[in-house]
Amino acid sequence: MKMSDNKHLKSVIYHICILTLGLMMFYPVLWMIASSFKGHANALSPSLIPDQFLIQNYFQGWQGFGDLTFATFFKNSFIIATTATIGQVILSAMTAYGFGRIQFKGRNFWFSVMIITLLFPQQVVMIPQYLMFNQLGWIDTFKPLILPKFTPLPFFVFLMVQFVRGLPRELDEAARIDGCGVYMIFFKIILPNIKPALITAAIFSFYWTWQDFFTPLLYIQSTELYPVSLALSLFADPQAVTNWGAMFAMATLSLLPIFLIFIFFQRYLVEGIATSGLKG
Known part of the structure; x- marks a missing residue:
């Protein structure tokens, strides 16, 4: 009986510690959501309980700036993130297929070279890319945000190669007997x-593109082309009063697409990370 009580006590302590750590990690998100309903005077207070429940913060934030509502910024983000995700996932899958199934000279060497590029910081290529896109006249367009994504990402290629190599080659042979070619x-x-x-790569690609702030800041100059991540910075005006409630409201709305995608596809996300191909 005493041993059972000790196990129960350990279980209670364990769950309390986990809940405490989880609350500490999730506190910034909870604080942002709570602050989206607060008045201006208490918007930055650390409390999670709004002093007054102001739903109009969402209406004010959605009105945007001038003739531009936040619907325009959300539309820009969806165009950039969706198009970039489709291109990156398809190209990464094709590259993974080549490394995982097609025999060619130096395959292992070039695969190693691709993996090594994961060690290169993004800052290494920023200046050459900017100079190249400037020469092409792509500054202040969506092209620098989308077209570079139409290249295989080494992380996604590595992830997919593990799946491709785990597929039985008998499937390929049976398909060739039926007259199927490589494509x-x-x-x-x-x-x-x-x-x-594929779904795991799509989730990560969409999330990384959606939340990217620096790349649009580098290439986009016209306000009507701003994605949500960049449009949120327009609320912070050093020459006027910052509408913190509206800013937090739009920041909360910007989390919804990522949250919904994770909720609907979390099963594939876990399977994509935890497994490496067909079993059996």
Whole structure:
């Protein structure tokens, strides 16, 4: 009986510690949501309980700036994030198929070279990219934000290669007997069987593109082309009073797409990270 009580006490302490740590990690998000309903005087107070429940913060924030509502900024973010995600996932899957299934000279060497590029910081290529895009006349357009994404990301390629290598090669041989070529095998055999990896890559790519602040800041100059991440900074005006409630309200809304995607596809996300191909 005493041993049972000790186990119960340890379990209670364990869950209390986990809940405390979870609350500490999630506190900034809870504080932002709570602050989106606060009045201006108490918007920055650390309390999670609004002094007054002001739903109009969301209406004021959605009105945006001048003739531009936040619907424009959300539309820009969806265009950039969706297009970039589609291109990056498809190109990464094709590259993973080449490394995982097609035999060619120096395959292991070039795969190692690709993995090494993960060690390069993004700042290394920022200046050359900016100079190149400036010469092409792409500054103040969506092109520098989307077209560079139409390249395989080494992290996604590595993730998908593990799935491709885990697929039985008998599937390819059976498809060849039925008259399928390299491309038909990729679209009919490989893609359907690496769905968890594709969805995992899509979630990460969409999230990284959606929350990116520095890249739009570098290339976008016109306010009507701002994504949400950049438009939120317009609330902070050093020459006027910052509407913190409206800023936090729009920041809260900007989390909804990521939150919904995670809720609906979390099963594939866990499977894509935890497994490496077909089992059995």
